[in-house]
Every structure is written in structure tokens, then in C-alpha cells.
Amino acid sequence: MNYKDLADLLFPDAKPIAYYEEKYPARNLKEGAAVVRFAPSPTGFVHIGGLYQSIINRKLADQTGGVFILRIEDTDQKRQIENGVVQIVDSLKDFDIIPDEGMTGENIEKGIYGPYKQSARKDIYQAFAKYLIEQGRAYPCFATSEELEEMRAKQESAKIRPGYYGIWAKYRTLSVDEAIQKVKAGIPWVVRFKSMGQEDRKIKHHDLIKGNIEFPENDQDIVIIKADGLPTYHFAHAVDDHLMRVTHVIRADEWLSSVPLHLELFKTLGFKTPKYAHTASIMKEDDGKKRKISKRKDPEAAVSYYHEEGIPSQAVYEYLLNIANSNFEGWRKANPDKDISEFKFELGKMSVSGAVFDMVKLLDVSKNVISKYTKERLYDEVLTWAKRYDSELEEMLNDKEYSLNVFGIERGNTKARKDIAKWSDVKESIIYMYNNKFADTNVEYQFGKIDNKEEINKILTSYIEKHFSISDDKQTWFDKMKDLAEEYGYAREVKEYKQNPENYKGHVGDISTVIRVALTGRQNTPDLYEIMQVLGENSIRERIEKVIRKYNILKMQKYIFILYYTNIFDNIV
Numbered sequence: 001m002n003y004k005d006l007a008d009l010l011f012p013d014a015k016p017i018a019y020y021e022e023k024y025p026a027r028n029l030k031e032g033a034a035v036v037r038f039a040p041s042p043t044g045f046v047h048i049g050g051l052y053q054s055i056i057n058r059k060l061a062d063q064t065g066g067v068f069i070l071r072i073e074d075t076d077q078k079r080q081i082e083n084g085v086v087q088i089v090d091s092l093k094d095f096d097i098i099p100d101e102g103m104t105g106e107n108i109e110k111g112i113y114g115p116y117k118q119s120a121r122k123d124i125y126q127a128f129a130k131y132l133i134e135q136g137r138a139y140p141c142f143a144t145s146e147e148l149e150e151m152r153a154k155q156e157s158a159k160i161r162p163g164y165y166g167i168w169a170k171y172r173t174l175s176v177d178e179a180i181q182k183v184k185a186g187i188p189w190v191v192r193f194k195s196m197g198q199e200d201r202k203i204k205h206h207d208l209i210k211g212n213i214e215f216p217e218n219d220q221d222i223v224i225i226k227a228d229g230l231p232t233y234h235f236a237h238a239v240d241d242h243l244m245r246v247t248h249v250i251r252a253d254e255w256l257s258s259v260p261l262h263l264e265l266f267k268t269l270g271f272k273t274p275k276y277a278h279t280a281s282i283m284k285e286d287d288g289k290k291r292k293i294s295k296r297k298d299p300e301a302a303v304s305y306y307h308e309e310g311i312p313s314q315a316v317y318e319y320l321l322n323i324a325n326s327n328f329e330g331w332r333k334a335n336p337d338k339d340i341s342e343f344k345f346e347l348g349k350m351s352v353s354g355a356v357f358d359m360v361k362l363l364d365v366s367k368n369v370i371s372k373y374t375k376e377r378l379y380d381e382v383l384t385w386a387k388r389y390d391s392e393l394e395e396m397l398n399d400k401e402y403s404l405n406v407f408g409i410e411r412g413n414t415k416a417r418k419d420i421a422k423w424s425d426v427k428e429s430i431i432y433m434y435n436n437k438f439a440d441t442n443v444e445y446q447f448g449k450i451d452n453k454e455e456i457n458k459i460l461t462s463y464i465e466k467h468f469s470i471s472d473d474k475q476t477w478f479d480k481m482k483d484l485a486e487e488y489g490y491a492r493e494v495k496e497y498k499q500n501p502e503n504y505k506g507h508v509g510d511i512s513t514v515i516r517v518a519l520t521g522r523q524n525t526p527d528l529y530e531i532m533q534v535l536g537e538n539s540i541r542e543r544i545e546k547v548i549r550k551y552n553i554l555k556m557q558k559y560i561f562i563l564y565y566t567n568i569f570d571n572i573v
Contacts, residue, residue: 006176007133009183010140010191014127024113024243027067034066035247037102038092039073039237042084046091046303047295048357049252049282052320054097056250056279059321059345061100069244070102072117073237075230085117091303095313101244113244118236125231128239128269129191129224137196137268138224140179140189141171161199164192165219172221191225193235197264205259208248208277208347218260234261242271250347253278277347282323283354293357300357310385310423314340315366321345322365323355336372363421371418375408378420382407385423393427396434402534406433409530419526432520433531435539443521445547448513449506457551459488459514464544470537474529485511518547 027035036057040050061068070092072085081087085106092098101111109116118125132138143151147170155162171179172194183189197217205213224235231239241249256278266273283290284298299305306316318340322328331343370378379400386394397403407417407430420426431437447456467480482492485508491497497507516528519540525531532540 003134003136003176006140006179006183007130009180010133010189011126011130014123014130017127017131020124020127020243024245027245029067030065032064033247034060034064035069035245036061036066036250037069037071037241037244037246038099039071039240040088041073041076041079042081042088043076043079044081044084044295046088048293048301048303048320051091051095051097051303051316052282052324053250053252053279054092055095055317055320056324056345056347056350058097060248060250060347062341063345066247067100068097069111069113069246070099070104070116071240071244072103073233074117074119075226075232075236077119077228077230094303094307095317118240119230121236121240122229124243125225125236125239126229129231129235132193132224132268133191135268137194138191139172139174139194140183141192141221141223142174142182142187142189143170163220165195165221169221188227190223190227192221193224193265193268195219195221195261195264196268197260203260203263205263205276207256207259208275209280209350210253210256210278210352213256213259215257215260218264220261222261234258234265238262238265238269238271241274242266242269246274248277249274250277250279253280277350279324280351280354283356285356290354290356292354300359307385308389308424310382310389310426311362311366311421312369312381315362315369318369319362319365323351323357325349326351366421367418370420371411371415374415375404375411375413378407378417379404382423382426386426389424390427396427396431396437405534406430409534410526417526432522432525433534435542438521438543445517445521446523447517448523449510450514453551455488456514457548459484459511460518460544460548462487463515464541464548468540470532470540477529477532481512481515482508515544518544 027033029035038050038054038057040046058068060066070089072088074080074084083106085103089104101109101113102116103109115121129138133140141164143164148164151164151168151170152162155168169192172192174182195218197219199216199219201217202214203217205215207213222234223232225231237249240246259276262276263273265271281292284293293301295301306313318328318332321340321343322332325343325345327349328343335342373381379397383394383397386397405413408414409417411417417429420429450456450459463484467484469480472480486492488511489505490511491500491504491507494507494509497504512528513523516525516531517523519528519531519535535543
């Protein structure tokens, strides 16, 4: 049967496929170099799973001297969002993932294997569709939506496998002449792939992550060119991966069931099949059960969430890399200062089952990443974030020199504090260091073991009048704190108290807690001595005297209360 007339009628302007084979030659790369791609749709935010795939692709390309391509699958034009490509490019850039080829802006690209938007490759897909029609391996299908719905209903009623295959493929056996007549009559059509597979036959396939897998052959006559002339994903990815000379396809395991179809497409088109690696989905624990992290349910599914929370991109990157290769955590501990590029990633070490996304673990990773910052870098990154998300924090950071000292507490005044995990927590963790903000807060002073207000007042009064000097070095300061403890019947050393608890009210730690709470409103803070050095003498005196005044007022109020009710009682008597 001569299919050429039909093919010419459907795609009269299509070039021969030899033209594109010549236009996009084999790449001149060293042996073993991996050509990989990330191919998202510009239909919404970048999903954490997409970032995960990109990290893996980028690592594989870098390690092998290969190429990482950013290709945009925009054939579903109804679902596209404004500036969707820019969002993808910028999201990846935030994680230092820069493609070697592909889209770099909404309508900007680099590389000689483009266009890198599928919507701009329409003529290429039609050329290869025409080739398949000429070979008798594709055909126009004239099924209406009503026909397809009726077919699905019958399949459902008969409880048989749904789809367009075998006896259900109504237009598969249409003669060339009949097809030509319908096309000339203006009847709408799509192009379907003519599968030669049989479901009762098996194929074997080796996946780089899943290992050896056995599938039923594909027997579905899937749509490859839609009514608008654009391809479906199945067809487009085969053509694009071939012409861009992609060697490895790394994608989510939701595509695993499509492998038989894709293998058949590559074989039929005469393409070399890339190596497939299907990654397990990132999971979330919900009511004791695992489920896929969801775009609709889980805010952490969106890459933008991590920016909004102020979790450094490097922390997210390292956490996802550890999900991908669990040995990364050990490598990082052994190599705390090495660049992440030195870690050798291996597809074969990826988990077959989905890893559970653990926010606690991510924040631990983030703390470790931030702790390596200089205080200057910490300040700059927090300020940048605050300008976008927290105007109050931005205002607090106006005094750069003072804020740098705050960020350098416990770190030799050079490195960043170790207790910060994300920028959205910074304000709460440092607000007590800023006099105007501390004064504005209604502090509920909880002094730990010492709850007698008279004793607290005496301790604070004695400290500020007899023991406090801002010029003391740390050892002298601590010795004075011990003197203060001894003055009120507390052990100078914790060890002393533990050995003879009956001899003391408590220990020096209880005394320092009183000072800590008076100065910060908190029982747990970084090093108290360093906090005091940053606060300065005036702030220290003002804060302690404020507590003394407060408790004196309370004492006076109590005295007045007693006098008032004593007087009433005396009058009654």
C-alpha cells in the first residue's frame, strides 16, 4: 500500500528527516559523557521534584564532561502561565543550576540543537510524523470525542483494559483512499502511532535505578500529533532526545509504565534508545502513612516555599543530594569544607523506593550550612531576604555594625551564629538584642529555679551595684558571678551543689539564669557574657533596673493591698 500520497496531503511542507539528521549531528564529546535534559512545562511553580531531577542531571553532566539541557515542553498551550519559562530559569539559577544549553529566558536560548521550546519545533515533529505515515507506522484518526467516550464506556462496562488498541482502534484499518477522502472533506484528524506490540508478550528493560524490569509490550495506538499540529509528550520527547543527542533520561518513576511505548517509538523511528533512570518520588508522612508530596496539599512542594521561609539554597541542594545518594551525608561530615562539586554522585546508589521528606533534617542541614558563613555573609543574606519578606527585620538591621556583632556571638565575632536554620526565624532569635524592640515586648520573666521575687530583686541589685563591670574579661566576669552566688547561699560550682545539694539553695547556673532572663527575657540564649558585651553597659543597666523597678512596684502594691484590707478588718472589729 502506498502511503506517500496520504503523507504528502497531511504534511505537504514537511522536510525529509535526513535534513534534520544533518542539521543536528552527533556531538563531539569524550567517551562516557552524559547528555541530559530537564524538560518542565511552564504551567506553574517549579516542584521540589523538578529541582531534585535537575540536581541529578546537573551532577551527572558535570561529572562526565557532558551537557545539561533545559528544554521547555510547552505543547499544552492552554495551561501555560505568564512568564512561566522565566520562573523555571530563575528557580534553577537560585540553586546555581545553569544549563549548558537551552532556555535562559522567556524567549532567549543558547545552543545549536534548538529551538529548545517544543512549540517552536512543530515542523520537526511533523517531518518525523510524515515519515512514520510513509512507513505505514502512523495514520490519521478521525474519531470524535463522542466516539472516544462511547468506546471508553463500553470498555468500562465490559471491565476490559481501556485505550485505543486492537479492535477498538476504529480508524487503524482505514484504507489510504478512505483516509484521503476524509481529509479532503475537511474532517478533523489527529495522527496516531500504529503499534505492533501485543500485551501478552513481554519485554525486558534495564533501568539505571530500578534494575532489570519486565513489562508487557505496548499495544496502544497513541496520539502523536494533536489536532493543533503539535505533538504529545510521548512523541516529542523521542524526537527531541534523539536530535539533541540525549544519552540519559532521568525522570520520575510515574513515567515507568510508559517505557514499553517509548522503546517502541525509538525502535520504529530508527533512533538509538537513551538510558533511562526512573527516580522514586519524594514522599511525605501523613497520619503515619507515606504519600507523594503534593502540589495542592503541601506548601513545601513549591521551590518558592524555601525562599519565602529563608532556607538557603545550598541547604536545600545538599539535603536533596543526600536523598539522592545517602552516602553524601557521610562524605560531607568527612569533608566539611569541600565544594559540593567534589562529591561523586552515582545513579546506582539511588533508592528504589521513595525517600520521606524530613523538614527537621533539612533544617539541621541548613544550620550546618549557615554555621560556615562569615557574619558578613549572614548579614547580607538575611538583609536581602528581609527586604522582600519582613520589613520589621529590615529596620532592625539598619545598624550594620551592631547587627554584625549580634550575628557573631559565640563565633569569635567572625563566623555566623550556629543556632540559625532559616531567615524567617532570625527576627525571633535576635529581637531581644535590640533595645527598642525588647522594650516594646511584654516580657513574661520566668527566672527558672529562683521564683522568689524579693530574692531575685536582691540578686539583681547586688549584681548591678557591686559586681558588674563591662570591662571585665570573661574569667573575671564568671568569678564575680560565683561571688554573687556564694553571697546568697548558692554553690560556686555546679559540681559542689551536686555533691552536697542540702548545703545550698542551688548553684551559680541558677544565679546566671536570673541575670540572663533580666537581660533577654529568656532562659536559653547563646553565651551570656558575649551577649552582654554586645548589649553594652547602658543597655545592661537599663534592663536590670527595669526588672528591679517592676518588682519593687509589685512589692509596694502587695504592701498597699495588705494595709488596705487590714484597715477594713480593723474598722469592722
